[in-house]
Amino acid sequence: MAAVKHSKQRQSIKEYLMNTKEHPTADMVYTQVRKFYPNISLGTVYRNLNFLVDQGEAIRLTCGDGSERYDGTTSPHYHLVCSGCGRVFDLKMSPLDHINTLAAAGFDGTIEGHTVLFHGHCPEWSKLVNITTNLTYKLCHNLNSFRTEKIISFLKIKIVIVTDIDDT
Numbered sequence: 001m002a003a004v005k006h007s008k009q010r011q012s013i014k015e016y017l018m019n020t021k022e023h024p025t026a027d028m029v030y031t032q033v034r035k036f037y038p039n040i041s042l043g044t045v046y047r048n049l050n051f052l053v054d055q056g057e058a059i060r061l062t063c064g065d066g067s068e069r070y071d072g073t074t075s076p077h078y079h080l081v082c083s084g085c086g087r088v089f090d091l092k093m094s095p096l097d098h099i100n101t102l103a104a105a106g107f108d109g110t111i112e113g114h115t116v117l118f119h120g121h122c123p124e125w126s127k128l129v130n131i132t133t134n135l136t137y138k139l140c141h142n143l144n145s146f147r148t149e150k151i152i153s154f155l156k157i158k159i160v161i162v163t164d165i166d167d168t
Helices: 008-018 026-033 042-054 098-105 123-142
Strands: 059-062 068-071 078-082 088-091 117-120 147-154 157-164
Touching: 008 026, 008 042, 026 042, 026 068, 042 059, 042 068
Parallel strands: 078 117
Antiparallel strands: 059 068, 078 088, 147 157
């Protein structure tokens, strides 16, 4: 096996991954690393991310929406993808190692591991949904006999409510 050349750019990418909880995309990594290495290319970032994943120094997460995220925490842990905002979060829970045993019982091959990706809503998105639901209810409840259109702008989200109430 050929010796691996040390790279300051690769080290910078690795340090960024190890010090963020954002689970960034390659583009996000590129944006951050460019602050220190303005001449780095997106291709170099991708090659180094692939290298780090191949070496077991980072994890690649395929989130189901076509995007790939990266995690510098390589110890076994699980993730949640927020269906609302798209961010990825680490879940604090015990490893589900018994899943390997269960899977092996129904499979003639060899189970080497598993990946679990949960989908749901993060706390911030859940609060936003509750607030907008309450506002929507109050608006609809307080409208009189007329057609109206209200636009609620809240946290960069626009909700258009069109009501046509006829009390006749």
